[in-house]
Amino acid sequence: MARLILEDVCKSFHGEPVVKGLNLTIEAGEFVALLGPSGCGKSTILRMLAGFEPVTDGTISHGEHCLSSAKQHVATEDRNFGMVFQSYALWPHMSVKDNVGYPLKIQKIHSDERNKRIQEALEIVQLEDYADRLPAQLSGGQRQRVALARSLVTEPDVVLFDEPLANLDRHLRAKMEDTFRAFHKRTGATIVYVTHDQSEAMSLADRIAVLNKGELVQWGTPQALYATPKNTWLANFIGRGSVLRVSEIAPQQYVNSTDLHGLIERYSSEGAFSSVLVRPQDIHFVSVDGLSIPVTVDNCIFRGERYDIGLTLKDGQQVLTYSDVPMTTNSLHYIRLEQAWSLESES
Numbered sequence: 416m417a418r419l420i421l422e423d424v425c426k427s428f429h430g431e432p433v434v435k436g437l438n439l440t441i442e443a444g445e446f447v448a449l450l451g452p453s454g455c456g457k458s459t460i461l462r463m464l465a466g467f468e469p470v471t472d473g474t475i476s477h478g479e480h481c482l483s484s485a486k487q488h489v490a491t492e493d494r495n496f497g498m499v500f501q502s503y504a505l506w507p508h509m510s511v512k513d514n515v516g517y518p519l520k521i522q523k524i525h526s527d528e529r530n531k532r533i534q535e536a537l538e539i540v541q542l543e544d545y546a547d548r549l550p551a552q553l554s555g556g557q558r559q560r561v562a563l564a565r566s567l568v569t570e571p572d573v574v575l576f577d578e579p580l581a582n583l584d585r586h587l588r589a590k591m592e593d594t595f596r597a598f599h600k601r602t603g604a605t606i607v608y609v610t611h612d613q614s615e616a617m618s619l620a621d622r623i624a625v626l627n628k629g630e631l632v633q634w635g636t637p638q639a640l641y642a643t644p645k646n647t648w649l650a651n652f653i654g655r656g657s658v659l660r661v662s663e664i665a666p667q668q669y670v671n672s673t674d675l676h677g678l679i680e681r682y683s684s685e686g687a688f689s690s691v692l693v694r695p696q697d698i699h700f701v702s703v704d705g706l707s708i709p710v711t712v713d714n715c716i717f718r719g720e721r722y723d724i725g726l727t728l729k730d731g732q733q734v735l736t737y738s739d740v741p742m743t744t745n746s747l748h749y750i751r752l753e754q755a756w757s758l759e760s761e762s
């Protein structure tokens with residue numbers, strides 16, 4: 416097992432840059448998500464890792480081996496990477512076990528060994544009882560599990576996933592997330608997982624590379640991205656929360672309740688300002704005191720286990736918090752902001 420190293424990787428189509436100077440070191444056995452909005456370059460990065468696309472500049476290495484550079488390109492079939500796509504890409508006329516065993520047949524693996532590996536792969540995705548069915552006789556989630564089993568049989572060091580849950584409904588996605596987690600634990604493979612769904616990335620990955628417009632915005636654990644996002648764009652993209660304009664403060668630091676109160680008081684829409692992120696759970700309803708901030712309830716939305724409460728501050732800015740009980744629109748209350756995280760402005 417070896418690390419995957421991307422150094423200054425660039426990709427352009429017809430002179431138009433879509434991946435710009437990407438640097439990432441993915442440790443062996445790590446589960447990494449590439450996360451970002453549509454068109455940010457995630458699939459292109461995955462396709463370069465897979466060897467479907469050459470790099471325009473920079474290098475991709477697996478341990479000591481250079482896979483791609485402007486001068487060198489190792490073919491897809493020589494990388495031994497597993498791949499799972501959004502469209503399951505199963506052969507419709509082949510049974511589940513023949514689909515799963517297909518990569519081994521191509522490699523001319525003897526039938527005894529082939530059957531053993533097919534059986535093991537089907538066990539991992541819990542489809543042993545479906546081995547003789549055709550893809551058309553399976554649900555979407557089961558088809559995706561066949562694709563997962565097929566990516567496993569060649570015992571790859573690295574498995575690449577391109578939005579594998581995009582075609583499944585919410586309930587099935589949650590179940591498949593469990594399957595992926597178990598798959599990763601059992602195989603220990605390095606996983607690179609492309610998604611535009613932040614909750615999927617947060618719940619599965621050890622580390623997430625967040626991309627925007629072909630550039631890496633932040634690279635870190637889900638916890639770090641949630642607690643200490645770099646800039647306003649990322650704060651709006653990851654988790655739920657409110658970005659507030661306050662008077663100037665240095666970026667990338669926690670601000671306590673007392674300081675935050677002063678920063679909000681001193682903010683004027685005419686002067687220079689900074690932005691801070693306040694998470695809903697850091698906003699509490701309180702009785703009026705020196706640190707309380709008057710608000711009106713703008714909206715109240717039932718979410719099952721709680722209500723989302725949209726509040727308006729006296730300068731017109733809005734914040735989101737939660738409540739166990741419904742609140743009346745336009746009613747007046749006082750809140751305390753327990754803490755906030757100061758953000759870099761977007762470049």
Ligand SMILES: Nc1ncnc2c1ncn2[C@@H]1O[C@H](COP(=O)(O)OP(=O)(O)OP(=O)(O)O)[C@@H](O)[C@H]1O
Pocket residue numbers: 428429433451452453454455456457458459460611
């Ligand atoms: N073969 C190609 N030729 C020209 N432009 C391309 C090609 N492939 C991708 N692009 C462009 O590169 C940019 C990044 O595309 P990419 O598919 O990597 O984005 P993505 O983040 O995976 O988006 P999505 O989530 O919508 O799949 C887009 O602007 C896209 O139009």
